[in-house]
Amino acid sequence: MATYIVDNSVWWKAHRSPAIAQRLREIATQDLILTCPPQVLEYCHSAQSSSDHDDHRDDMAAFLEASTHPDVTAVTSIQNALWRNGHVRGAGPVDVHIAAYAVCNGATVLSSDRDYEHIASAVAEFRHEYLPEH
Numbered sequence: 056m057a058t059y060i061v062d063n064s065v066w067w068k069a070h071r072s073p074a075i076a077q078r079l080r081e082i083a084t085q086d087l088i089l090t091c092p093p094q095v096l097e098y099c100h101s102a103q104s105s106s107d108h109d110d111h112r113d114d115m116a117a118f119l120e121a122s123t124h125p126d127v128t129a130v131t132s133i134q135n136a137l138w139r140n141g142h143v144r145g146a147g148p149v150d151v152h153i154a155a156y157a158v159c160n161g162a163t164v165l166s167s168d169r170d171y172e173h174i175a176s177a178v179a180e181f182r183h184e185y186l187p188e189h
Contacts, residue, residue: 057086060121060157062150062166063097065186072188075167082165091121091156093149121162125155133158136177145173154181 059082069076082088095115102108133154137145146154150170157164163182164171171183 057082058089058160058162059086059165059184060089060091060094060153060160060162062153062164062168062171063094063101064167065165066098067101068167068186068188072167072186075186075188078165078186088118089121089156089160089162090115090118091124091153091160093152093156097149097153121156121160123156123159125152125159129159130155133174133178133181137173140173140177142173142177145177146170150174154178154183157181157183 061079061082065075065079069079095112098115099108099111102111130152133151134148137143137151147170151174153164154171154174156162158178158180163184165184165186167186167188169185171181172185174181175183
């Protein structure tokens with residue numbers, strides 16, 4: 056069984072992309088999906104109302120929270136690796152933080168955006184799976 060952290064790009068594109076929805080179903084039934092604070096905050100940030108925010112929180116509560124939390128050194132090491140590899144702003148702070156959670160929990164980030172490609176090119180121990188929308 057593999058362990059995944061699902062980036063919000065996947066959650067939001069799954070409703071309009073049959074291929075993304077299928078892969079998400081496969082992972083949800085065969086593997087472990089973890090959440091982490093920056094991923095949940097990003098997911099809940101899209102809420103349109105307080106009741107919508109409650110629903111978003113409930114969505115994420117269905118998954119196990121990552122048990123190991125990265126420290127400042129782990130997070131800034133990923134950011135520094137991006138700088139050293141020419142991807143100065145190749146991934147935002149939330150994605151860098153999610154990547155640090157993935158590394159310290161042995162998880163793969165499932166995403167449908169390219170920010171994690173930059174992290175993977177700079178950080179050897181980071182694993183991700185990119186799902187194109189089309």
